[in-house]
Amino acid sequence: xxxxxxxxxxxxxxxxxxxxxxxxxxxxxxxxxxxxxxxxxxxxxxxxxxxxxxxxxxxxxxxxxxxx
Amino acid sequence: xxxxxxxxxxxxxxxxxxxxxxxxxxxxxxxxxxxxxxxxxxxxxxxxxxxxxxxxxxxxxxxxxxxxxxxxxxxxxxxxxxxxxxxxxxxxxxxxxxxxxxxxxxxxxxxxxxxxxxxxxxxxxxxxxxxxxxxxxxxxxxxxxxxxxxxxxxxxxxxxxxxxxxxxxxxxxxxxxxxxxxxxxxxxxxxxxxxxxxxxxxxxxxxxxxxxxxxxxxxxxxxxxxxxxxxxxxxxxxxxxxxx
Numbered sequence: 001x002x003x004x005x006x007x008x009x010x011x012x013x014x015x016x017x018x019x020x021x022x023x024x025x026x027x028x029x030x031x032x033x034x035x036x037x038x039x040x041x042x043x044x045x046x047x048x049x050x051x052x053x054x055x056x057x058x059x060x061x062x063x064x065x066x067x068x
Numbered sequence: 069x070x071x072x073x074x075x076x077x078x079x080x081x082x083x084x085x086x087x088x089x090x091x092x093x094x095x096x097x098x099x100x101x102x103x104x105x106x107x108x109x110x111x112x113x114x115x116x117x118x119x120x121x122x123x124x125x126x127x128x129x130x131x132x133x134x135x136x137x138x139x140x141x142x143x144x145x146x147x148x149x150x151x152x153x154x155x156x157x158x159x160x161x162x163x164x165x166x167x168x169x170x171x172x173x174x175x176x177x178x179x180x181x182x183x184x185x186x187x188x189x190x191x192x193x194x195x196x197x198x199x200x201x202x203x204x205x206x207x208x209x210x211x212x213x214x215x216x217x218x219x220x221x222x223x224x225x226x227x228x229x230x231x232x233x234x235x236x237x238x239x240x241x242x243x244x245x246x247x248x249x250x251x252x253x254x255x256x257x258x259x260x261x262x263x264x265x266x267x268x269x270x271x272x273x274x275x276x277x278x279x280x281x282x283x284x285x286x287x288x289x290x291x292x293x294x295x296x297x298x299x300x301x302x303x304x305x306x307x308x309x310x311x312x
Contacts, residue, residue, distance in 0.1 A: 014150070014154075015153070018146065018149050018150055018153065019146060022142065022145050022146060022149065023142075026138070026141075026142060026272060026276075029276065030138075030276050034276065034277070041277065041278070042277060042278055042279040043278075043279065043281065045273060045276060045277070045278040046269070046270075046273035046278040046280055046286070049269055049272060049273045049276070049278075050269050050273075050290060050293065053145065053149070053265065053268075053269055053294075054293070054294070054297050056149065057149055057152060057153065057156075057265075057294070057297065057298065058297065058301060060149070060153045061153050061156045061157060061298075061301055061305070062301075064153060064154075064157050064162070064163070065157060065160065065162045065305050067310065
C-alpha cells in the first residue's frame with residue numbers, strides 16, 4: 001500500500017492542483033488563446049503560458065499554506 | 069549557453085535525487101548489513117537502467133518533434149512546480165525543511181523492529197527497503213534526464229550533467245554521513261524547481277509554436293520570473309499570521 005501511495009505521489013505529486021492546473025493552462029492556451037492571438041502568437045504566446053503557470057504556482061502554494 | 073543550463077539543471081536535479089537515495093542505502097548498510105544494502109540498491113539501478121534504455125529511444129523515435137516538446141515541457145513542469153511549491157512553503161516556514169539526514173534516521177527507525185537474520189541468510193527487509201528507496205528516486209532521475217536529453221540539440225548536456233552528479237554523489241557516499249546535515253537541501257531543491265519549471269515553460273511553448281524573444285536566453289528570464297514570484301510569495305507567507 002505504501003508503495004502505491006509513493007508511486008501516486010511520484011506521478012501526481014502531493015496535490016491535484018498542480019497536474020490539473022498545468023493541464024488546464026496548456027489546453028486553454030493551445031486551444032483558445034492561440035487561435036485568437038493569430039499573428040502575435042509566436043512572440044506573445046510564451047508569456048501567456050508563463051502567466052498561467054505562475055497563477056497555478058501561486059494557487060497551489062496558497063492552498064498548501066493553509067493549516068490542515 | 070543552453071549546454072551549460074541543461075547540464076546544470078540535470079546535474080543539480082540528479083544530485084538531489086541521488087542524495088536522498090544514498091541516505092536510504094547508508095541507513096540500511098549502517099543499521100543492517102552493507103552487502104544486502106548494496107544488493108537492493110544494485111537491483112534498483114538495473115531496473116532504472118532498463119527503464120531508461122526503453123523510454124529514451126522509444127520516445128525519441130515515435131513522437132513528432134512538436135508533440136515531444138509539449139510532452140517534455142509538461143513533464144518538467146509537473147516535477148519542477150511540485151519542487152517549487154514545496155520549496156516556497158519551506159522558505160516561508162510553513163513546512164519542515166528538507167533533510168536527507170531525517171530520511172536516514174527514519175529509515176533506520178523503520179528497520180529497527182525487523183529482526184536481522186543470521187549471517188549467511190539474505191536480509192530481505194534490508195534489501196527491499198534499499199531497492200524501493202533507490203527505485204523511487206531513480207525513476208525521477210530517469211524521467212528528468214530523458215526529458216532534458218530529448219532536446220533537438222542532442223542528449224550530451226543532460227548526460228554530462230547527470231554523469232558528473234552521479235560521480236560526485238556516489239563518490240562522496242563513503243564520508244557523507246556527517247556532512248548530510250550541512251547540505252542546504254531546501255535551497256538546492258528550490259533552485260532545481262525554478263530551473264525545471266523554466267525549462268518546462270520554455271519547451272512547452274516552443275512545442276506550441278512560440279518563438280521566444282532572445283532565443284535560448286529566454287530560459288534565464290523565465291527562471292528569474294519564477295524565482296522572483298516564488299520568493300515574493302514565501303516572504304509574504306512568512307510575515308502573514310498563520311490561520312488557526
